[in-house]
Amino acid sequence: MAKELSVAIVGATGAVGSKMKEQLIKRNFPIKNIKFLASARSAGKDIEFNGQMYKIEEATPEAFEGVDVALFSAGGSVSAKLAPEAAKRGAVVIDNTSHFRMHEEVPLVVPEVNREDLKKHKGIIANPNCSTIQMVAALQPVREKFGLTRVIVSTYQAVSGSGVSAIEELREQSAQWDAGKNIEANILPAKSDKKHYPIARNVIPQIDVFTDNGFTYEEMKMINETKKILHMPELPVAATCVRVPVVSGHSESVYIEVEQDASVQDIFEVLRNAPGIVLQDDITSQDYPMPLFVEGEDPVYVGRIRQDLANKKGFHLWIVADNLLKGAALNSIQIAEAMLEDNLL
Amino acid sequence: MAKELSVAIVGATGAVGSKMKEQLIKRNFPIKNIKFLASARSAGKDIEFNGQMYKIEEATPEAFEGVDVALFSAGGSVSAKLAPEAAKRGAVVIDNTSHFRMHEEVPLVVPEVNREDLKKHKGIIANPNCSTIQMVAALQPVREKFGLTRVIVSTYQAVSGSGVSAIEELREQSAQWDAGKNIEANILPAKSDKKHYPIARNVIPQIDVFTDNGFTYEEMKMINETKKILHMPELPVAATCVRVPVVSGHSESVYIEVEQDASVQDIFEVLRNAPGIVLQDDITSQDYPMPLFVEGEDPVYVGRIRQDLANKKGFHLWIVADNLLKGAALNSIQIAEAMLEDNLL
Known part of the structure; x- marks a missing residue:
């Protein structure tokens, strides 16, 4: 047994x-x-x-x-x-x-x-960290095949990453906005921080509190954790973490540079066969991942894969996952x- | 007279x-x-x-x-x-x-x-294009003083960029969501395109229709218009354009590389004295631009300015403006x- x-x-x-x-x-x-x-x-x-x-x-x-x-x-x-x-x-x-x-x-x-x-x-x-997990899960198969020399990410993070009270706050603010009332903010961007801003009809470029170098803790988590998980302490990683009025599902606009020559089709191929990853990338049918559609889903979804127009070793990816699940x-x-x-x- | x-x-x-x-x-x-x-x-x-x-x-x-x-x-x-x-x-x-x-x-x-x-x-x-205007307005003073060798931008664009009907759609979808009803989508991401997706509680990584190279027209507008306005046809520019559930106010997470050595204080200094720009960057008081607060305002607001941790000629900026006004x-x-x-x- x-x-x-x-x-x-x-x-x-x-x-x-x-x-x-x-x-x-x-x-x-x-x-x-x-x-x-x-x-x-x-x-x-x-x-x-x-x-x-x-x-x-x-x-x-x-x-x-x-x-x-x-x-x-x-x-x-x-x-x-x-x-x-x-x-x-x-x-x-x-x-x-x-x-x-x-x-x-x-x-x-x-x-x-x-x-x-x-x-x-x-x-x-x-x-x-939730936003780190989905990014490294999607980048690892690419890195195994083509190497990885650089990562720059901008995130679109859901309120559920800040807990049940932040979800409730988005619902309340949304209702306040619909009713033409003043919007009250008590939780985001960080409950422990001094000021709070509405998330309904807004985006907030602060997740967690600030560190001395101008990056937030959330950004430093993405930077440091990515290097640790990938065993690449020297990898240049940069992050800008932004809260958006989405309940669940973090999205990430990620720019990477690889070591070996690769095409978009090559990236498609490695992601199509990667564990835990769903390649969702067909622009002819407007197929790409969105947070509203990944809620409750296990995989990490990747789409909008494009080769950079100025650097053939540069690629842009759009990575989405349920931050409470895989994250x-x-x-x-x-x-x-x-x-x-x-x-x- | x-x-x-x-x-x-x-x-x-x-x-x-x-x-x-x-x-x-x-x-x-x-x-x-x-x-x-x-x-x-x-x-x-x-x-x-x-x-x-x-x-x-x-x-x-x-x-x-x-x-x-x-x-x-x-x-x-x-x-x-x-x-x-x-x-x-x-x-x-x-x-x-x-x-x-x-x-x-x-x-x-x-x-x-x-x-x-x-x-x-x-x-x-x-x-x-609205998202181009606010970005070049903020980058020009930096470029004049320190040169500019690279731009990578991810946008957080408001629905008003898609017109009055898109604003109305966000309001309706928001009310549908609050009432626990099905969300109907008829406008975004692009009225002329085949499929439409909800923007309430969602982000959509498509603005305008797709071009053959995998970038959308909106992304190609940002890329090509930036080069034309700056008279820098060879400047490497990349864009990922994303619609967010905000009424008015486009936000942009922008990574740039400059030619001359510069510090964050140097960038502060040029932006503080730049026409049409408001430097809004004080992390000790959580002061940074957000779209909800720029509605109806003329300037382009810039904050969250950080030197890249791996490249001292790399800087990250967060640029926000009312897309219907300066945009x-x-x-x-x-x-x-x-x-x-x-x-x-």
């Missing part, structure tokens, strides 16, 4: 956490038992999973005793405190927050790209599945 | 045409008399201008007799047919459509950038004003 695992989810009521529950069920993850952990404030509440009711337990260090795999998605400070405690008790932590991503001893993994890195884990695996919950579960297959769990 | 002109507007009821009316009044353009021209179907209808009512006249070749300056914004086919007729009768045509923009003998002008080109006119001046109506009137000042009218 196949191995079954004891699973814990920390942060199961959030936008990503609830997708983790769905993915575990949808993908028939082999669960022996499951527990839901949260702060003392939420402990004792009921939560539904696969037709059964569970009591949310307080996320104490001891709660991880006997847990095989712990999925964390409750914010960086919770992971910082409890992920090491869980790991110390023998659980493998798959952490969806940014806290451990750049730690040298923590593998940062997109299974289609750098599955081998899982072998080096010391109890904690980091799930990359978060799905990739986390795929990490657990890969570890199971590779006898790391 | 200052010179006063006989003005004609072709297409005054459209999204751009109605802004042309507003700009003429707001800027005290010296009008001796004004007439409003349209197809036979609209002729005879009433139109208001500066508190007075006018009858719309049929746009026949003869209607341009005695007109000093004719502002066209009624579609490419109307301009193709009537602009030469107007010019033949001594009117200076300022054409907001794309029809004549790349004609060698037609100046394509953003007054802050290439005002000198107006002198070479042969009766028709072309107003550039269309305002630039057209500014062309007329410059011609008047330079004794070309």
